[in-house]
Structure formats: C-alpha cells, structure tokens
Amino acid sequence: MPLTSFYTALTGINSNSTAINVIGDNLANMNTTAFKSSKASFKELLAGQSGTDSAGNPISMGLGSSLGGITRSNTQGTPTSTGVSTDAAINGNGFFIVETEGGGMGFTRNGAFQLDKEGNFLSSDGFKVLGYPIVAGVVDTSSTVSSIVIKKGEVVPAGATSEISILANLDAGVPTGGEFSTSLNVFDSIGLTHAIKLTFTRSSPTVWSWSATIPAEDLGGTAGSPPTEVGSGDLNFDTIGNVVPPATAPTIDIAGLASGAADMAITFNLTDKLGKGLITNYGASSAVSSTVQNGYGASSMADIRIESDGLIVGTTEGGQTIKLAQLALANFPNVDGLAKYSGSTFVAFTSSGEPSIGMAGTGGRGTLVGSALEKSNVDMAQEFINLITAQKAYQASSKIITTTNDLYQESVNLIR
Numbered sequence: 541m542p543l544t545s546f547y548t549a550l551t552g553i554n555s556n557s558t559a560i561n562v563i564g565d566n567l568a569n570m571n572t573t574a575f576k577s578s579k580a581s582f583k584e585l586l587a588g589q590s591g592t593d594s595a596g597n598p599i600s601m602g603l604g605s606s607l608g609g610i611t612r613s614n615t616q617g618t619p620t621s622t623g624v625s626t627d628a629a630i631n632g633n634g635f636f637i638v639e640t641e642g643g644g645m646g647f648t649r650n651g652a653f654q655l656d657k658e659g660n661f662l663s664s665d666g667f668k669v670l671g672y673p674i675v676a677g678v679v680d681t682s683s684t685v686s687s688i689v690i691k692k693g694e695v696v697p698a699g700a701t702s703e704i705s706i707l708a709n710l711d712a713g714v715p716t717g718g719e720f721s722t723s724l725n726v727f728d729s730i731g732l733t734h735a736i737k738l739t740f741t742r743s744s745p746t747v748w749s750w751s752a753t754i755p756a757e758d759l760g761g762t763a764g765s766p767p768t769e770v771g772s773g774d775l776n777f778d779t780i781g782n783v784v785p786p787a788t789a790p791t792i793d794i795a796g797l798a799s800g801a802a803d804m805a806i807t808f809n810l811t812d813k814l815g816k817g818l819i820t821n822y823g824a825s826s827a828v829s830s831t832v833q834n835g836y837g838a839s840s841m842a843d844i845r846i847e848s849d850g851l852i853v854g855t856t857e858g859g860q861t862i863k864l865a866q867l868a869l870a871n872f873p874n875v876d877g878l879a880k881y882s883g884s885t886f887v888a889f890t891s892s893g894e895p896s897i898g899m900a901g902t903g904g905r906g907t908l909v910g911s912a913l914e915k916s917n918v919d920m921a922q923e924f925i926n927l928i929t930a931q932k933a934y935q936a937s938s939k940i941i942t943t944t945n946d947l948y949q950e951s952v953n954l955i956r
Contacts, residue, residue, distance in 0.1 A: 632906020698731030
C-alpha cells in the first residue's frame with residue numbers, strides 16, 4: 541500500500557499556512573478603522589469509502605484537509621472619540637453607502653470622512669459618500685441616494701424673522717394712560733435688521749394696549765420722520781395678573797421695505813409652547829427679562845456636525861444651524877456574504893442579498909456617533925493563541941513529512 545501521508549501532511553501545511561496568513565492580516569490591521577477580523581476554517585478531504593470492516597462498518601480513508609472558508613467576524617468595534625467633525629461611527633448594524641467606480645454602490649463602516657476642494661464628502665477610500673438631500677429644510681427620503689456636497693465657507697442665506705416674544709412685566713401700579721416701551725431687532729429676508737419698538741399703554745385696570753413701530757426710513761420714508769405703526773392690539777389680564785391669550789396670536793405686518801426684502805408677517809407670541817403667559821400685570825416695576833426672535837442674518841458656514849440619526853448640520857459663524865444632508869445606511873440579510881472591493885469598502889455579492897437602505901436608527905439599522913470612529917474588533921490575545929495553535933499544527937504536519945521520508949528510506953534500505 542503506498543504511503544499517502546506525504547500528500548496528507550502537505551495539505552495540513554497548506555491549510556495552516558493559510559491560517560497564519562489570515563492571523564497576520566488581522567494583526568496588521570489592529571489599528572485599521574472599523575476593520576473586522578477573520579478566521580480560516582478547514583474541512584476534511586476524503587478518499588471515499590474503501591470497503592467495510594469485520595463489523596460491517598464503512599472504511600473511509602482521510603486525505604488531509606483543505607480550506608473550508610475564511611469567516612469574517614462582524615462584531616461591533618468600540619466607537620472612539622476623535623474630535624474631528626467629519627468623522628462618524630456606526631453603533632449597531634449597517635454600512636455607510638459610497639459610489640464606487642462606474643457608478644456602482646459600495647458599503648463601508650469606516651466613517652473617516654473628508655471633504656475635497658470641490659466640497660465632495662469622501663470616504664477614506666476616496667469614494668463619494670451617498671445620502672438623502674434636504675429639500676426646504678426637510679429630509680427627502682423618497683428620492684434615491686446621491687452624493688453629498690458640503691462647502692465650508694459658503695454664505696448661508698438669511699432667515700427672515702417670523703416670530704417674536706418678550707418675557708416682561710407691566711407694572712399694575714401705574715395709572716391709566718401710563719406707558720412702557722421696549723425694542724428688539726428683527727431680520728428681513730436678505731438679512732438686514734430692523735428695530736421694532738413695542739409701546740404698552742394702560743387702558744384700564746386689566747387691559748393694556750400695545751403698538752409696534754419701525755423707523756420711517758426703513759419703509760422708504762425721510763430720516764427723522766415719525767415712525768410707522770406696523771401692528772397694534774390689546775392685552776387682557778385676569779384678576780391675578782396673568783395674560784389672557786387671544787384665540788389667535790397677534791401679528792406685526794411690515795410691507796414695502798426700502799431694502800427690497802420680502803414683506804414680513806411676524807407672529808407676536810404671548811404664550812410659550814406650554815401655553816404659559818409671557819407677559820404679566822403684577823405690582824412690580826415694568827421690565828423686560830428677555831426678548832426672542834427666530835430670524836438671522838447671512839453668515840459663512842464655519843463647521844459641521846453629524847447627529848445620531850445621520851443628519852449633517854452646518855454651523856455658521858453667526859451661530860445659526862442649517863440642515864445640509866442626511867447620511868444613509870444600508871443593511872443586508874447576510875453581511876458575511878459581502879465581498880471586499882477596495883480598502884475598507886465592500887460590495888454586494890450573490891450570498892449577501894440586496895441592501896436595505898434607510899436612515900440611521902430605523903429598520904434595524906444602528907445609530908451614529910459623531911466625531912468618533914469605530915475601532916477594529918481584533919482581539920490581540922486571541923490572535924496570538926490562534927497563531928500558536930496554527931504554528932503547532934504546521935510543525936506537526938511537517939513532522940509527518942520527515943517521518944514518512946524516514947519510512948521510505950527504510951524501505952530502500954531493505955535491498956541492501
């Protein structure tokens with residue numbers, strides 16, 4: 541009977557050398573962002589059934605081992621803060637979506653993004669990152685994902701004031717006809733400010749009238765002319781000094797601005813979001829604690845941040861925020877079936893199934909951690925244990941070869 545142990549041992553050497561190669565790749569990528577470790581698995585080679593033994597049991601001769609597959613571990617890596625505003629880590633399931641060469645889709649968990657000179661949001665492998673556009677301040681998830689473009693330094697248009705409110709007290713001790721005034725600035729549609737003067741006049745013990753004026757020159761009048769009234773009304777108070785909200789909030793209407801800006805219809809809120817009155821009629825000095833308006837002037841975008849749902853928000857030098865784009869995530873029925881494409885980028889394969897694309901935090905997809913990156917999931921201690929095991933198995937297979945060689949030498953020596 542010929543000795544097949546030469547070839548059997550050779551398969552063991554080949555298999556375990558592959559295992560060592562995989563371990564080496566894992567250790568080499570310990571510090572690669574979002575890297576997923578792999579492990580080689582083997583299967584037995586059989587020569588087929590060669591008869592039965594005396595008990596009638598089948599006799600099968602083994603011919604060694606072969607590579608059964610290289611399994612990727614898709615366990616979560618630890619999100620680690622980087623302080624870089626364009627970085628993002630996925631906490632949970634899912635992959636960022638990128639545009640590969642030829643317009644295809646790639647998928648990566650490496651959120652080390654950067655901006656090129658044209659404002660394209662790029663992955664660490666140089667591919668354009670895809671997401672949902674923002675239309676009129678709302679994420680348009682009905683559209684297909686497209687490349688994200690962000691231009692730091694671009695001027696963000698102004699936002700016209702549409703609501704104002706003041707937190708104030710009107711002194712209940714002043715006589716009928718007594719007045720109190722305050723002013724606040726509002727922004728028009730092109731970002732210019734206009735000073736609105738609010739004057740409160742006591743009409744009766746429980747009623748104060750109010751009027752709003754702006755300088756006449758703001759409406760094309762001559763400088764020094766009397767201010768133009770743009771709103772008026774009455775404030776009614778109950779017996780304990782709280783304002784009685786009207787059925788609809790009063791408005792301040794400004795039309796014909798000399799700046800050429802759009803006409804303004806400003807809601808004068810008398811209550812907060814919980815319905816609590818903002819203006820009181822207590823026996824204390826008339827005073828304004830704070831004023832609030834929701835407009836802002838034009839300003840350059842200074843930085844961005846990525847929120848947990850993938851929304852990319854720009855921050856202007858003036859402190860305003862604006863929605864820029866929405867990162868999309870993809871999930872797969874079988875993430876182990878994804879094929880490596882380039883660097884940390886994967887592509888769909890027949891065994892992975894089709895991607896399910898949506899927003900972070902929905903449909904089983906994870907959430908995002910802004911200014912952070914996912915570390916690799918390589919366990920160095922486990923890799924060294926695997927390395928020792930593979931090394932010993934390699935040595936054992938090589939020992940079979942030397943032993944088989946000795947047996948052949950003994951057979952040659954029989955004729956001496």
